[in-house]
Amino acid sequence: MTAEGSRPGLTPARLAPRDVVRVGAAGLRTRPARALLSALGIAIGIAAMVAVVGISSSSREQLNRQLAALGTNLLTVSPGKTLEGEDAKLPAEAEAMIARIGPVTAVSATGTVRNAKVYRSDKIPKVETNGLTVSAARPRLPQTVGATLRGGAWPNGATGRYPAAVLGADAAERLGIGRAGPQVEILVGGERFTVIGVLHKVMLAPELDTAVLIGWEIATDLFRFDGRATTVYTRSRDSQVEAVRAVLAATANPETPGDVSVSKPSEALAARRAADVTLNGLLLGLGAVALLVGGVGVANTMVISVLERRAEIGLRRSLGATRGQIRMQFLAESLLLSILGGVGGVLLGIAVTTGYAAYQTWPSVVPAWATAGALAATVLIGGIAGLYPAIRAARLSPTEALAAS
Structure with missing residues (x-):
């Protein structure tokens, strides 16, 4: 063997x-x-x-x-100061340009409507403005900033053309409005607006808590709103937040990127x-x-x-x-x-x-x-x-x- x-x-x-x-x-x-x-x-x-x-x-x-609910991938773009120290403005096409950035997954904006005061009724003295602001808002704003409605509805493509408003949580409290409804009205810049929605407090965008939000089109028609965004909210892929932030200013305002202010990524991301x-x-x-x-x-x-x-x-x-x-x-x-x-x-x-x-x-x-x-x-x-x-x-x-x- x-x-x-x-x-x-x-x-x-x-x-x-x-x-x-x-x-x-x-x-x-x-x-x-x-x-x-x-x-x-x-x-x-x-x-x-x-x-x-x-x-x-x-x-x-x-x-x-x-952590995502805390805004780990949320960045905001707003006008800064010019070299002369004056308030800058974002170009009208800033929002559309930002939406073209590849890693950006969602974009929305608000625009401040100046010289439009808000009152519960015409019986309120003109000096008692309650510190409320009026802002034109895009339809996708709630999804972008994580805002939720306490009641009512958000303006869509149709209702955004009519005198309808959504109140921030603090704005509703100051105006004494607990709920939205077809019979609930406020005065915005002397015009009657129906309150169609009330927001919960917005953790990621607290400036919306004291705002009265109306449609972009109605703001342009009634108050000579120039259509320029004053705050652009963006969501992007988590792995690309820093890269998106690096190009936001130049994308929003290619001519003078130094006039653009961009928020820092949330510490929750780190x-x-x-x-x-x-x-x-x-x-x-x-x-x-x-x-x-x-x-x-x-x-x-x-x-x-x-x-x-x-x-x-x-x-x-x-x-x-x-x-x-x-x-x-x-x-x-x-x-x-x-x-x-x-x-x-x-x-x-x-x-x-x-x-x-x-x-x-x-x-x-x-x-x-x-x-x-x-x-x-x-x-x-x-x-x-x-x-x-x-x-x-x-x-x-x-x-x-x-x-x-």
């Missing part, structure tokens, strides 16, 4: 991939309890990794949504990115520990399997199995055990994440890289962990294996 365990002059039969799987699965079928417990150990490790990643990602998504970096490092560390534990479990199981199956190894070697085939058998068994545990662990981890996120009323998020990475890492760890036992099994001579049994 040659070193390979086959007869001289004969070429050992090759195992097809299908046969390799069948031979590897045979070892699992003959010891189902041990295979199940070993796979369970791997599954728990993988499930822990997936669940930690999933729960952390779900928590981060909830945090990101809360907090969001810091949280992302911290959580990513935590996820990688915990995932590595979980995979290491799973790999040790696979290696331990396969080493014990080799020790217990020396008789089988000796018999197969005596019947002509080569060292390569023995090595392939145990390596395939290790990989199948790892895959079984990995798939079970991923499913268990997803279930745990979904249940916990539902309990916390978070969005359930399990990143695709976590599931794919867990499976890939399980196969890799299983292969590495099963390599030494497979080599050890292949090195056993038929006589040594049969004598040890």
